[in-house]
Amino acid sequence: MNSVYLDHAATTPILADALSAFTSQASKLGNPSSLHTQGRATRKDLEDARESIAKAAGCLSSEIIFTASGTEANNIALKGLFWLGRKSGRNIVVISAIEHHAILDPAKWLLEHEGAEVIELPVTAAGVLDLKFLSELIAKRGDEIAVISVMHSNNETGVLQPIAEVVKLAGDIPVHSDAVQSFGKVTLNYKELGLFAMTLSAHKIGGPLGIGVLILRRAVEIPALLHGGGQEREIRSGTLNAPAIVAFAAAVSAKSYDATNIAKLRDDFAQKVVAQIPDAFVNGADVDRLPGIVNITFPRTESDTLLLLLDGEKVSCSTGSACSAGVHRPSHVLMAMGHDDISAQSSLRFSFGPSNTAAEVDYVLSVLPGVIQRGRAAVAS
């Protein structure tokens, strides 16, 4: 067996259509902001791409702001909407406790440098946002909240979040959602959700690295983080990355993600793992999740040891949580779901993609018991 890649939530192979769109666009001359023939030709390709991404995401093409990453889009949204709200005396940033660091860290920055009050929304043991907490918070302090940001689905557990309900509770408070894991995998429509802002990323769906999207309600003006040519609504400056944008659109249009089959493969894997390792359990097992992600706790192990041993068996997965200098820290997501330090460091994320096969699942299942056994011996030593 060649290596088995089960880390598609980190990044997934670029699709053939996206790669050829990228290379063909990269060989074309023209800055899309130039007014001459070559510039206009590139602009045409770029705006075609913008329209097809907008259509797939359920927004207007004028609501799309291209960025260099999902992280950048999240930063623009959270900081920008906070500053916008502060103009009318709103000083609270509300985020969920299970956000990716691309939201957690900008929120922390606003707390430390801008005097924001940051409130984290708790989640249930299954990893779903606690709507009751949010509803009470809004009832009490709604007129102080500048922005609410809740991810559409969690990157570690795959658990889908009740965004439509959040938007309903929020009323006229702007709601942003980081949807990088959901886009292209489950039904996702910006307009239908009633969101104020939403983040997408190309490389999670077979597009290239280095291109993200912030969808921001039209006519909303927020302060920029980068200042320069003002290319994207004066909110984001920098020469537009036409090859990556065109390739992003190609990945969106390819519709290569067979959610039913991927979910079947994932469920089959999870079921057999739990049968093999009786005390292992799936985090968020009984709630709606993305098709490709399963997060499994293996008691009496350390996930970085398991990762190393699986890597040695040519199986690539993830501890799912943040790294600081490569040092594994307990997952804040699992901690928010009620895990303690120890069990939060005993969990692995396996994320499936279009390229995975049943034979690969069988192979992983054949090496896993030995890995868990050695992993447990290493903890006991």
Next chain:
Amino acid sequence: MSGGVDSAVAAARAVEAGHDVIGVHLALAANPQKYRSGARGCCTIEDSHDARRAADVIGIPFYIWDMAQEFHDGVVENFLSEYSAGRTPNPCLRCNEKIKFAAVLDRARAMGFDGVVTGHYANTRESENGKTLHRAVDHSKDQSYVLAVLTREQIDGAIFPLGDTEKIDIRKEAEARGLAVAQKPDSHDICFVPSGDNASWLHDRLGSEVGPIVDQDGKKIGEHKGAYTYTIGQRKGLGLTVPTADGSPRFVLKIEPVTNTVVVGSREELAISKIWGERAIWCGPDVTDAKKRGFVQIRAHGSALDCTYYFDGSNLIAELDEPLLGLATGQAMVIYDGDRVVGSATICQTE
């Protein structure tokens, strides 16, 4: 793989010897600094990047193992408690004993690996008594002293590929292998004291309780600001104003933590001719009560002193041919038979 040149070349040599190798960087500080400052400290984020880069160039998998808790409990805490008990510990020995060839080796073995390769300058040899530990070819870089706390079983699991080479050639080899760390400065001092200023680091953690400086008869002749900032044999910085009868200099003879007293006396009183060590560890065959000739070393880069050594059933004892000036309890005494490490013990008494 610390991120330095030695462990990088050791890893490359281990791969060439045909072993199936993975690179491991130990994260020993809970909140590592971003950058190294000069030759001091290690385990910064920059060091871990250097280690990763070396592993990638060599072509081996690379992982970071978080041993910050083990290091804090086993090495840093011990360093503090030894100092506050008036002894002078060597944390590098302790780290080899408790972390590199214990926690790391145990974890590696449990995971299915056979041993730990490090960039220490030392040699091992197969003998009829099993694997034995020896000095490196490059005596100026020899690190067998800090490895002398390893038991026979730990030595069995240890591989030191650099023991046969001079340091200068290791740097050349790193250069030839395309390792960017070839000219990286060596680390010195104690890695968890990034400022290099042990006294003020200890002062921040142990406080400074003023106490008496007394002579051999117990007569108070001065005051000190924290007994642990003194070392046995120290002459300067005592701040004594009462001169001796004959005007001869005074030296620190003893540190008594219970009474927070520093005892000073003459050079002659500092001379040591017999050393007792507790918690003896044998790196080869057991030492018995039969007196043997050999060498004793009491500092990492100290000289090997001619001695007669034996084990009295509870202590390792060395009788020196020539007296030695200034020796602190808590240091390790390491016995050599030629270039072979016989064993080590923690100095608990001197005469």
